[in-house]
Amino acid sequence: MACLLRLPPTIPAGAVLHLPTLRPQQGRVRADVAYTHPVPRSTGGGHTIALGVDWGLNTLLSAGVVRLHGDGRITARGAGGMFRAAGVLAKQHRLRRLSERLHCKADHYRSLIAGNEQHPLAARHAVLREECDRVGARRSSLNDALARAASRWAVDQAIAAGASVIYVEDLRSMEAGGMGRTMNTRLSQQVRGQIVDRLRHMAGESGIAVVTVPARDTSRHCPRCLTPLRHRAAPDRLTAPGWKWAICPACSWQGDRDQGAWQRIASRGLTHQGRTITSRASGTMAIRAVVDTLEAGATITPAARRPSRLDRSKTGATRRRTTRPAPRRRRTPSPAGPPGPAGQRPEGHAHTDRKPLPRAAHRHQDVTTISTPTARRHRPRGAALGAGFHLHAHATPPWWELAREPDTPSGPGSFC
Known part of the structure; x- marks a missing residue:
């Protein structure tokens, strides 16, 4: 038998197709076609433009691009961007709480049944087990969709900026202990592992390397002078304690905590790219340790301000402007009247769309x-x-x- 298949446009023209797998689904036959195609080879060194990715709680991802110049200076390009997934994370938390209640009730029924299949609660226990599996499937599907969207966003940022490497924090160095039950639960429910796996797969198709760097002190030190930062609640609440807004007491740099973190991650990766190690088993690239001499040069140099073409220096007192604009009828220019001793009417007293009398x-x-x-x-x-x-x-x-x-x-x- 011969089956004609229409390939989607996402498959490259030079891809090599493999034997498909047929499976029935909702009265139709689905074909899973695997293919291979050549991609550029990614390397761990020789990078000048890098994308730094920081893990957040409410924003999930914060990323920005930095550039390594020939004289060793590192400058940031723009203020970066954030991938916000507050709505999806809130739905995850609701499903997590529902799953915990269902599992608690199912365990209580199981203790009452005690292995007796003829127990009156056996039917209810079976229904609860099915509902637990259904909620677990919904959580898995939601995590897959979130990981796919977040990794696609990060790769698109790197492609648009022309970056050849993406530096992310090493998840093994992120500990959730000592932060309270609520915060530990939020950290444990993140899909960071899935995001990193999909990020390596999507970035590999474009020849972009994904390297993990140590996350130690990336949010604690200033990205420009490596001085310990002072964290506050918000830029307009500099006296209230918090963790979102960071201020440097030495160089007066201030900004979002996640913004300073991705600058530190990217600059650390560029200065330590000669120490990148590739795993033989999995093929993943990582920077294991930080060298103090190289870390001293992993600072962001502020970009020089371009002088304005127009001289806007003040030479006198500022002209006082009225707070209330002029009436609408005064903004209409006066029509050109006929020459003669009659003169011209004052501005605003004649219509511009009518023939003058x-x-x-x-x-x-x-x-x-x-x-x-x-x-x-x-x-x-x-x-x-x-x-x-x-x-x-x-x-x-x-x-x-x-x-x-x-x-x-x-x-x-x-x-x-």
């Missing part, structure tokens, strides 16, 4: 309402259609204009 004959005149002039009737001298405050209102010349006209001499028989 004809001006009056003279600007110095009083408004007098008379009848609309026609061709048959008399039209006062100096009147114009549309002058005044209405379309049918007209204005006659002022009395001083009329006084300038020569008087008509009186004839015989005149009373003047």
